Amino acid sequence: MNTKLLSLSSTNTSQTTILSTVGLVDYTLLSISLSGVTERLLPTHLSINWGDGKTDFFENDILQIGNIVSNIFSSILIDTYSHEYFPSSVSTSQTLTATFSLYYVNSDISTFTLPLSITNYDYTTSVGDVQLVNTNYLQNDRKIHQLVTDEGGYLVELLT
Amino acid sequence: MRFQKFSRYFNGGYNLTFYNALSGIVDVKNKNYTNFILTRNTNISNILENEDQTLKSESLLTNLNFSDNFLTFQKADARILALSGIYNQSEYYGNYNFTTNGDTLSTNFVITLKSDNVCNIYQYFDYAKYYLTRNANNELNFYTQNLGLTAYDFKYIYSRPNKAIFLFQTLSGIPHFIKKTGNFLTLSPSTSANKASVYVNPIYLSKDIYSDFDINPNTSYVEYGDDNNIPKNGILKDLENNYLLHRENDSTDIIVLKNQLSQYNTFTSGNTLLSSQELKFFVDGMRNYTSICNDINTEKDETLALNYVFYNKPYEIIPGLNRFTAPDNMSPFNRININDTKFVESGAFGYPTPEYADKVFRFDDSVSYDDGQTYLCTWLSGSPLGGDKVWVDRYYYPDLIEKSLALAGDNTFNLTYDDVVEKLVAGNTSIKDSLSSFTVFDKKSDMLFVPNGKYTYERIKAEETINENNLVVVTPCQSLATTGNNINYFKQLNDAGKFTVKFYFDGNEQNWKFRSKRNNTNGGLIIEKIGGNLVFTMDLYNPGFVETITFSETVKYKPSQRNFICFSIDTVVGQLYFFLNNQIVGYYTFDKYQFYGKQMIFGDFVLDDVDFFTQKTLSKIGLTSEYTSENLAFITPILDGESVIDPLTVTLPCGMRNSTDTVEYLQSVCNNQAYKSNFVNIFIKNIDLVDSDMEGLRTRITSEIVDRSPLTTEINNLTIP
Numbered sequence: 001m002n003t004k005l006l007s008l009s010s011t012n013t014s015q016t017t018i019l020s021t022v023g024l025v026d027y028t029l030l031s032i033s034l035s036g037v038t039e040r041l042l043p044t045h046l047s048i049n050w051g052d053g054k055t056d057f058f059e060n061d062i063l064q065i066g067n068i069v070s071n072i073f074s075s076i077l078i079d080t081y082s083h084e085y086f087p088s089s090v091s092t093s094q095t096l097t098a099t100f101s102l103y104y105v106n107s108d109i110s111t112f113t114l115p116l117s118i119t120n121y122d123y124t125t126s127v128g129d130v131q132l133v134n135t136n137y138l139q140n141d142r143k144i145h146q147l148v149t150d151e152g153g154y155l156v157e158l159l160t
Numbered sequence: 161m162r163f164q165k166f167s168r169y170f171n172g173g174y175n176l177t178f179y180n181a182l183s184g185i186v187d188v189k190n191k192n193y194t195n196f197i198l199t200r201n202t203n204i205s206n207i208l209e210n211e212d213q214t215l216k217s218e219s220l221l222t223n224l225n226f227s228d229n230f231l232t233f234q235k236a237d238a239r240i241l242a243l244s245g246i247y248n249q250s251e252y253y254g255n256y257n258f259t260t261n262g263d264t265l266s267t268n269f270v271i272t273l274k275s276d277n278v279c280n281i282y283q284y285f286d287y288a289k290y291y292l293t294r295n296a297n298n299e300l301n302f303y304t305q306n307l308g309l310t311a312y313d314f315k316y317i318y319s320r321p322n323k324a325i326f327l328f329q330t331l332s333g334i335p336h337f338i339k340k341t342g343n344f345l346t347l348s349p350s351t352s353a354n355k356a357s358v359y360v361n362p363i364y365l366s367k368d369i370y371s372d373f374d375i376n377p378n379t380s381y382v383e384y385g386d387d388n389n390i391p392k393n394g395i396l397k398d399l400e401n402n403y404l405l406h407r408e409n410d411s412t413d414i415i416v417l418k419n420q421l422s423q424y425n426t427f428t429s430g431n432t433l434l435s436s437q438e439l440k441f442f443v444d445g446m447r448n449y450t451s452i453c454n455d456i457n458t459e460k461d462e463t464l465a466l467n468y469v470f471y472n473k474p475y476e477i478i479p480g481l482n483r484f485t486a487p488d489n490m491s492p493f494n495r496i497n498i499n500d501t502k503f504v505e506s507g508a509f510g511y512p513t514p515e516y517a518d519k520v521f522r523f524d525d526s527v528s529y530d531d532g533q534t535y536l537c538t539w540l541s542g543s544p545l546g547g548d549k550v551w552v553d554r555y556y557y558p559d560l561i562e563k564s565l566a567l568a569g570d571n572t573f574n575l576t577y578d579d580v581v582e583k584l585v586a587g588n589t590s591i592k593d594s595l596s597s598f599t600v601f602d603k604k605s606d607m608l609f610v611p612n613g614k615y616t617y618e619r620i621k622a623e624e625t626i627n628e629n630n631l632v633v634v635t636p637c638q639s640l641a642t643t644g645n646n647i648n649y650f651k652q653l654n655d656a657g658k659f660t661v662k663f664y665f666d667g668n669e670q671n672w673k674f675r676s677k678r679n680n681t682n683g684g685l686i687i688e689k690i691g692g693n694l695v696f697t698m699d700l701y702n703p704g705f706v707e708t709i710t711f712s713e714t715v716k717y718k719p720s721q722r723n724f725i726c727f728s729i730d731t732v733v734g735q736l737y738f739f740l741n742n743q744i745v746g747y748y749t750f751d752k753y754q755f756y757g758k759q760m761i762f763g764d765f766v767l768d769d770v771d772f773f774t775q776k777t778l779s780k781i782g783l784t785s786e787y788t789s790e791n792l793a794f795i796t797p798i799l800d801g802e803s804v805i806d807p808l809t810v811t812l813p814c815g816m817r818n819s820t821d822t823v824e825y826l827q828s829v830c831n832n833q834a835y836k837s838n839f840v841n842i843f844i845k846n847i848d849l850v851d852s853d854m855e856g857l858r859t860r861i862t863s864e865i866v867d868r869s870p871l872t873t874e875i876n877n878l879t880i881p
Contacts, residue, residue: 027166040352041335042326044277044317059277062326062359063319073359089167089175103276105315105328105335105350123170133188136195139867146188146195155182155197 009036051096254302430472479621491815510542622801677763713746
């Protein structure tokens with residue numbers, strides 16, 4: 001699994017930010033930090049649409065006194081949010097848009113739009129060599145071959 | 161349950177599916193026409209798809225707690241409204257104040273939770289909803305919606321760990337938060353400069369807005385306390401396991417392997433460095449499964465063997481003497497001090513004297529001692545009823561004290577031992593010399609477990625011989641032992657100013673009354689069994705003030721089981737207790753010497769007015785003119801042979817070693833290894849179906865068995881009686 005860390009920032013509470021496209025390669029853990037986002041007013045909550053059909057919602061806990069960092073009270077500006085992006089199963093690349101919406105107590109909303117381009121590894125990079133570890137003979141002359149990939153050590157099966 | 165998976169699409173128009181469970185697999189083998197896959201060591205939540213586990217409430221009935229002052233709804237005072245010129249709409253006005261009791265109808269409000277962290281708060285009173293609303297003067301109060309006010313929605317910030325809420329409304333473009341000022345709710349500006357003032361004004365709720373559905377499938381280790389509840393620190397969650405996936409046809413079974421168990425299949429703590437985190441338990445990482453052994457030992461073999469490595473060699477310690485040899489390799493250690501082992505965490509038994517504590521002896525001829533003292537044993541100092549325990553070495557002077565007395569001597573080791581003290585003693589000749597005035601002394605243990613060392617571990621068990629420190633004295637004081645006369649022994653007890661009485665009884669339906677005989681004076685001990693209760697009463701009569709002080713306790717005994725009672729009193733120190741089974745159920749103190757020299761009891765003990773040494777209801781009666789410590793009362797049933805201390809499994813680090821675990825797997829019709837033939841007969845027994853259904857079953861089996869049996873298997877005959 002690859003990893004990618006992005007940091008978001010803003011200067012006012014009703015800011016709409018469209019970030020430039022971030023390229024992810026294959027199976028990637030994307031981590032987002034909001035430590036640069038303004039706390040001029042207190043946020044109420046954070047809503048994340050990861051763009052692949054998954055959404056998350058986080059309340060802002062301002063009572064985590066032990067977690068106060070650099071005079072930031074809001075847990076949602078201190079915590080880091082992670083999501084796993086999987087490569088497309090039908091194409092070699094895909095384009096998604098993740099959206100981070102930060103709601104403030106005065107009803108302002110700061111929105112961060114993050115276009116993502118996820119490219120699949122090619123066969124050599126994602127699989128490499130395979131090693132045959134087992135074959136099951138089935139009825140009607142069918143066989144299931146069990147192979148272990150060099151990359152990632154996955155057991156994959158082929159039906160022949 | 162579904163496995164986590166994803167697919168990759170490759171040029172050429174084909175794709176491969178990758179399962180998380182099959183990433184980094186340890187081994188894959190085939191046996192009896194089925195597939196076995198040994199996964200890596202991981203959380204099961206990493207290989208299974210997770211379900212949404214949290215639900216948010218749409219509305220909540222809760223009180224609103226402002227630093228232990230609860231918001232309380234009131235109906236508005238109609239006379240005050242009238243003075244304000246409001247005559248006709250008084251029913252639209254509510255009011256509030258604060259009280260310290262949050263459990264009343266008027267302190268419970270409904271919070272309606274809307275999207276985007278917007279909520280409103282109302283009280284349902286006299287068939288009307290009174291909303292907390294900001295009025296035209298920017299004041300907060302309760303009003304119905306009939307007045308046409310609109311500012312009853314609040315933005316909120318919610319702190320789930322604290323069940324606290326912060327409420328905001330925006331005035332003139334500036335957000336304001338609600339806080340309690342005196343007996344009023346006020347709106348204060350919330351700006352960048354004063355955001356710290358917000359979080360010091362939380363409003364605590366009595367309920368959580370969210371509800372968790374704990375469907376965490378990961379392995380947990382749970383420990384129960386003495387009260388059969390799970391203490392807060394008694395749970396270790398999200399433990400990692402290897403899993404054995406068994407695939408047959410289209411289904412996959414998940415077998416969770418025993419990574420947390422010792423080689424003896426018991427839970428115990430070990431010195432596995434991988435698991436030595438800041439945890440209360442040390443059960444994690446006791447095993448790591450490495451391969452599947454699929455050798456077929458016999459033609460009928462249906463057992464699958466799994467190899468695993470372990471890092472802690474277990475030893476089972478039973479009550480009594482246990483001899484064992486340390487592993488020949490204790491990697492990653494060269495040697496390990498007994499206080500660095502996990503014996504205490506595994507359940508070693510501590511006691512204030514080495515006589516009943518767990519003791520460890522090392523066979524070592526190479527150690528020489530000076531100053532005339534002799535090493536006696538290493539023992540676990542501490543109370544069996546809880547608290548810190550530490551392994552200490554006991555030394556004694558054979559010229560001054562016998563070995564048995566040295567064992568019984570009270571501990572002279574201070575649990576607040578500090579190395580600085582030891583250095584001070586060692587460096588000061590006069591202190592060192594003065595130590596020799598002690599007949600026994602303890603120091604923090606130097607005992608080392610070394611490879612191939614030979615050790616004896618002694619654990620408390622029933623007494624084979626009765627000694628004077630033991631409560632198992634079936635003689636009523638010394639008078640019976642010396643004269644055979646058990647009359648008026650109560651005088652000896654009164655002369656001593658302290659005594660202990662203990663016995664066992666069955667938790668049956670028989671009622672009885674155990675008491676010390678008494679004259680007209682209201683004093684003495686009564687233990688009465690009435691229904692399911694035991695009533696302890698000790699009346700101490702003070703003739704100087706012609707008054708009686710009563711100590712009493714009512715408890716429930718264990719029905720249908722054998723119960724243990726101990727009562728002990730010491731008028732010199734001024735203390736007494738009632739003890740039932742394994743705990744003190746009543747402990748009292750009174751003034752020192754207040755009753756010393758006075759009569760505690762006014763006659764010998766009787767059970768239902770019969771001499772209690774001659775009755776059959778109570779057994780293993782013990783009576784001494786000594787005060788018995790709580791610790792000794794606790795272990796008395798063990799010494800009496802009425803209960804047995806649990807066997808203990810302790811471990812010593814042993815490097816990395818291999819062992820084998822087996823999985824019994826009952827095969828279906830897939831194989832016929834018994835006769836090495838590819839023809840099988842199927843017999844179906846103990847089935848009760850009508851004939852038509854039976855025929856349908858026959859058709860179904862014969863038609864489908866072909867697709868589900870191995871290629872080489874032929875069905876010879878199908879018999880359904």
